[in-house]
Amino acid sequence: MPDIIHLLPDSVANQIAAGEVVQRPASAVKELLENSIDSGARNIQLIIKNAGKTLIQVIDDGCGMTETDARLCLERHATSKITKVDDLFNLKTMGFRGEAVPSIAAVSQMEIKTKVAGADLGTHLTLEGSEVKSQEYCQCSKGTQISVKNLFFNIPARRNFLKSNPIETKHIIEEFVRIALIHPEVVMSMHNDSNEVYRLPKGNFRPTYC
DSSP states (O other): OOOOOOOOOHHHHHHHHHHHHOSSHHHHHHHHHHHHHHTTOSEEEEEEEGGGTSEEEEEEOSOOOOHHHHHHTTSTTOOSSOSSGGGGGGOOSSOOSSOHHHHHHHTSEEEEEEEOTTOSSEEEEEEETTEEEEEEEEOOOSEEEEEEESTTTTOHHHHHHOOOHHHHHHHHHHHHHHHHHHOTTSEEEEEETTEEEEEEOOOOSSOOOO
């Protein structure tokens, strides 16, 4: 009897993982915003178009990534959050599995621009369904900018499953507000179809008395 168990190609494994990680545009927003928080960002911008179906863009001023890290973040279970099992008991980050970015990339057309402090040039990657189409150096600010375009472009059934734009936008706003509320030290803004929805200045948890 021939062997019947085999390893799935990375492209297939990423799409399967995406089913758990990216259920709708709000899921991608959640993962990207949490990555920005974990990077130490103090300013985060969220830009969406067509309820996140056409564009989800997150721009932060966090630590950024080197050229090598930018490529590694596209691999499943590649993470800066843990290095050994014991680290799971001392987590201080919002994510740690290293599945979010590759899962989102598997079901979208993604663009990444990133630069670390002190570097002369950043790294610019363009992807389509996990496949890297181009990589080049670029001029950009310290931090990371990730643009997720045409979510579920390669899985029409998943795209048809999405609700109306008002409902999907509502879910995105809920994720944005949830993260903003527990991180008042971060300046956050959100634009929806070129309209500014939120601009939240830096704050704290201390009550304000009149």
